[in-house]
Amino acid sequence: xxxxxxxxxxxxPGPITWIKQNLVNSWFNGILTVISLVVVYYVVVxxxxxxxxxxxxxxxxENLLLYLIGQYPRGxxxxxxxxxxxxxxxxxxxxxxxxGIMQAFSLxxxxxxLVLAVLPATPTAFPLSMRLFALANPGLILISYLISRRWxxxxxxxxxxxxxxxxxxxxxxxxxxRSELIPPVEVNLWGGLVVTFLLAVGGITIxxxxxxxxxxxxxxxxxxxxxxxxxxIETIRGVPLITILFMGSLIVPLFLxxxxxxxxxxxxxxxxxxxxxxxxxxxxxxxxxxxxEGQVEAAQAIGLSKFHTTLLIVLPQALRLVIPTIVGQxxxxxxxxxxxxxxxxxxxxxxxxxxxxxxPEYLGQQFEVYLFVAAIFWIFSYSMSxxxxxxxxxxxxxxx
Amino acid sequence: xTSHPRADQVTGAGQAIPFWRDERVLRVxxxxxxxxxxxxxxYWGISNFLKAADQRGLSLGFSFLKQSAxxxxxxxxVPYDPSQSFLYAFLVGILNTLKVAVIGIxxxxxxxxxxxxxxxxxNWLVNHIALAYIEAHxxxxxxxxxxxxxxxxxxxxxxxxxxxxxxxGPIYLNQRGVTMVxxxxxxxxxxxxxxxxxxxxxxxxxxxxxxxIQVTRGRSTYFGLVALVIxxxxxxxxxxxxxxxxxxxxxxxxxxxxxxxxxxLTPEFAALLIGLVTYTAAFxxxxxxxxxxxxxRGQVEAALAVGLSYRQILRLVVLPQALRVIIPPLISQYLNLTxxxxxxxxIGYPELFAVGRIMTNQAGxxxxxxxxxxxxxxxxxLFTSLILNVYNRRIQFVEK
Numbered sequence: 200x201x202x203x204x205x206x207x208x209x210x211x212p213g214p215i216t217w218i219k220q221n222l223v224n225s226w227f228n229g230i231l232t233v234i235s236l237v238v239v240y241y242v243v244v245x246x247x248x249x250x251x252x253x254x255x256x257x258x259x260x261e262n263l264l265l266y267l268i269g270q271y272p273r274g275x276x277x278x279x280x281x282x283x284x285x286x287x288x289x290x291x292x293x294x295x296x297x298x299g300i301m302q303a304f305s306l307x308x309x310x311x312x313l314v315l316a317v318l319p320a321t322p323t324a325f326p327l328s329m330r331l332f333a334l335a336n337p338g339l340i341l342i343s344y345l346i347s348r349r350w351x352x353x354x355x356x357x358x359x360x361x362x363x364x365x366x367x368x369x370x371x372x373x374x375x376x377r378s379e380l381i382p383p384v385e386v387n388l389w390g391g392l393v394v395t396f397l398l399a400v401g402g403i404t405i406x407x408x409x410x411x412x413x414x415x416x417x418x419x420x421x422x423x424x425x426x427x428x429x430x431x432i433e434t435i436r437g438v439p440l441i442t443i444l445f446m447g448s449l450i451v452p453l454f455l456x457x458x459x460x461x462x463x464x465x466x467x468x469x470x471x472x473x474x475x476x477x478x479x480x481x482x483x484x485x486x487x488x489x490x491x492e493g494q495v496e497a498a499q500a501i502g503l504s505k506f507h508t509t510l511l512i513v514l515p516q517a518l519r520l521v522i523p524t525i526v527g528q529x530x531x532x533x534x535x536x537x538x539x540x541x542x543x544x545x546x547x548x549x550x551x552x553x554x555x556x557x558x559p560e561y562l563g564q565q566f567e568v569y570l571f572v573a574a575i576f577w578i579f580s581y582s583m584s585x586x587x588x589x590x591x592x593x594x595x596x597x598x599x
Numbered sequence: 600x601t602s603h604p605r606a607d608q609v610t611g612a613g614q615a616i617p618f619w620r621d622e623r624v625l626r627v628x629x630x631x632x633x634x635x636x637x638x639x640x641x642y643w644g645i646s647n648f649l650k651a652a653d654q655r656g657l658s659l660g661f662s663f664l665k666q667s668a669x670x671x672x673x674x675x676x677v678p679y680d681p682s683q684s685f686l687y688a689f690l691v692g693i694l695n696t697l698k699v700a701v702i703g704i705x706x707x708x709x710x711x712x713x714x715x716x717x718x719x720x721x722n723w724l725v726n727h728i729a730l731a732y733i734e735a736h737x738x739x740x741x742x743x744x745x746x747x748x749x750x751x752x753x754x755x756x757x758x759x760x761x762x763x764x765x766x767x768g769p770i771y772l773n774q775r776g777v778t779m780v781x782x783x784x785x786x787x788x789x790x791x792x793x794x795x796x797x798x799x800x801x802x803x804x805x806x807x808x809x810x811x812i813q814v815t816r817g818r819s820t821y822f823g824l825v826a827l828v829i830x831x832x833x834x835x836x837x838x839x840x841x842x843x844x845x846x847x848x849x850x851x852x853x854x855x856x857x858x859x860x861x862x863x864l865t866p867e868f869a870a871l872l873i874g875l876v877t878y879t880a881a882f883x884x885x886x887x888x889x890x891x892x893x894x895x896r897g898q899v900e901a902a903l904a905v906g907l908s909y910r911q912i913l914r915l916v917v918l919p920q921a922l923r924v925i926i927p928p929l930i931s932q933y934l935n936l937t938x939x940x941x942x943x944x945x946i947g948y949p950e951l952f953a954v955g956r957i958m959t960n961q962a963g964x965x966x967x968x969x970x971x972x973x974x975x976x977x978x979x980x981l982f983t984s985l986i987l988n989v990y991n992r993r994i995q996f997v998e999k
Binding site for chain 1: 626645651944
């Protein structure tokens with residue numbers, strides 16, 4: 200007679216087994232654990248004590264709104280709020296519709312709003328109304344997400360809604376000449392995190408089509424086109440971003456007709472776009488190379504022209520493959536916006552530097568201010584990269 | 600009987616293809632159009648520029664390079680004073696870039712390797728400390744990190760010379776930078792220096808030859824042991840020839856306002872080096888981890904099965920395969936570090952870009968100077984990609 204033994208999944212290890220397996224599985228690891236524990240203890244306790252006792256956060260808490268929106272007229276702040284609300288709602292809907300990367304962006308946005316809502320600041324530097332606004336937005340994102348889960352919205356409608364509301368936001372922020380409701384706001388007054396995002400989002404979206412064209416150009420069988428594209432891509436990728444930004448701010452005005460005056464912010468944005476386009480081209484080219492030749496041959500066999508083969512067969516598959524890389528590129532472009540402070544664009548870092556210069560009392564608090572700026576960048580980049588990586592894994596983006 | 604179309608009817612050989620659908624014509628047309636667009640755009644820009652240059656009396660020539668520069672440079676590898684030419688000042692900038700790049704690459708590799716290996720540790724705590732380090736550094740902009748070190752630590756947190764922080768070594772930290780003990784060669788120490796160089800070269804050559812003999816003839820040559828003996832014995836000989844004390848330790852001595860002796864790093868250089876090394880090390884650590892994880896477990900198990908020792912497995916099986924994955928991204932990290940050193944401009948270390956900026960102001964010639972700066976960075980990049988291509992071709996050859 201045979202007894203069938205019940206096969207059970209292994210028990211999850213208890214805390215003591217876990218410690219044995221992961222911390223003290225050999226005498227060497229035991230010593231390492233002890234040393235690490237001591238180091239961690241001193242670092243953590245030291246940092247907490249410093250942050251809550253000896254650090255002086257007044258340059259941050261007294262000027263919080265400056266870091267966020269710069270010198271934007273305080274009476275017109277509702278316009279930024281309205282734009283943010285539109286974007287939040289759209290992200291919620293897109294999350295429900297597309298999941299994937301939109302989910303990563305929406306979650307990042309929710310985290311950022313929640314962090315913003317609890318940042319310590321004096322009441323004048325960050326009024327309660329704005330805190331409540333920051334607290335309400337995650338709710339808005341979630342509600343729009345739930346709505347779009349229930350009622351499917353066609354992708355076409357969604358894309359047009361994005362285009363319309365982005366245009367509307369820009370108009371809302373800039374204002375219209377002679378308008379009573381939304382008087383124009385000088386671009387010089389824009390600043391802080393808003394400008395950082397403007398540079399990053401503007402840079403990545405506008406460089407996307409240029410990058411796709413450059414990638415196709417580089418792979419083209421036409422020698423002139425491919426040489427021009429390769430030359431552009433390799434030159435831009437070979438020099439540091441800061442040199443391109445300086446070229447944009449010093450030299451490009453010389454190459455434009457004298458009646459064409461371009462704002463500092465726009466010149467920096469053009470520099471970011473040129474820089475980002477070259478990297479985008481290489482990322483897209485990676486995707487194009489991954490499409491098997493059979494796809495092109497099959498498209499030709501059913502009689503598609505070269506143009507249609509590229510547009511309908513190759514590009515959609517290639518772009519789907521490179522979404523994760525483009526998110527990575529967006530994160531690094533987001534971090535690279537700090538270099539625009541070198542050409543006097545008032546993005547987050549430059550605002551921080553001018554706050555430090557404005558008040559001699561703040562001279563000793565440079566560490567706190569730069570740490571705060573680093574923390575803002577960290578929260579965005581980290582939550583973006585982590586959520587998108589997790590979603591990639593769970594959805595198998597980049598695999599077919 | 601149904602009539603089948605004749606072959607020439609199918610291919611349309613009877614009638615001529617209209618030129619707007621003839622691919623040969625289209626190819627030429629597309630290239631001409633793109634060439635005209637690019638050249639036309641450049642022509643438009645250059646003619647605008649020439650007009651502006653004419654009006655403002657700008658000069659495009661490089662003749663100014665021979666004039667005396669007239670500005671001081673904070674630190675230099677080769678002797679420099681303001682009476683020397685612009686070209687020489689530019690060279691000083693290049694050398695400063697190379698100095699920080701070479702030292703930075705060395706330290707970042709060692710530190711990155713260390714963190715990458717810690718990341719692979721079976722000890723949970725060590726592994727997660729490394730992860731925390733990597734995530735903390737990868738998600739903040741390098742520029743913020745540099746300012747954090749330079750403004751936040753070196754210029755505001757460190758004490759004056761009289762109250763220097765002293766670390767064992769001795770290493771002194773103060774507002775004037777870092778001063779530490781440094782080995783120097785005695786006047787009679789030359790034989791020792793020569794013997795060290797000879798020993799390294801000889802050991803490498805003997806190691807390779809004996810290894811080759813062991814592999815091809817199957818006879819034990821003890822190549823590791825022989826090379827080690829050479830590596831120790833030859834310098835020992837040099838040591839005696841030099842009279843027993845070829846090197847001495849140059850210990851810094853604290854004077855009232857500064858240190859005498861030892862080696863000193865300016866706060867700019869020290870902050871730049873720390874920033875670049877800690878930032879790049881986080882990326883190198885990820886490269887190392889990915890490379891080692893790319894070697895499949897089966898390789899190690901197979902090597903165990905054929906009876907190799909653990910050292911042999913590491914040297915003959917794991918490392919060669921891991922290095923093949925590690926080296927290309929590692930080299931591009933080196934290039935990134937070099938390009939990122941241009942951010943030194945923000946903290947006042949006079950490297951290539953910073954010197955270029957002063958030159959544009961001093962000589963009033965933005966275009967030639969920025970062109971020179973970009974060309975220098977570009978040639979560094981091209982040199983790196985040349986090395987990468989050669990390497991890739993070599994490892995592809997091994998792979999068949």
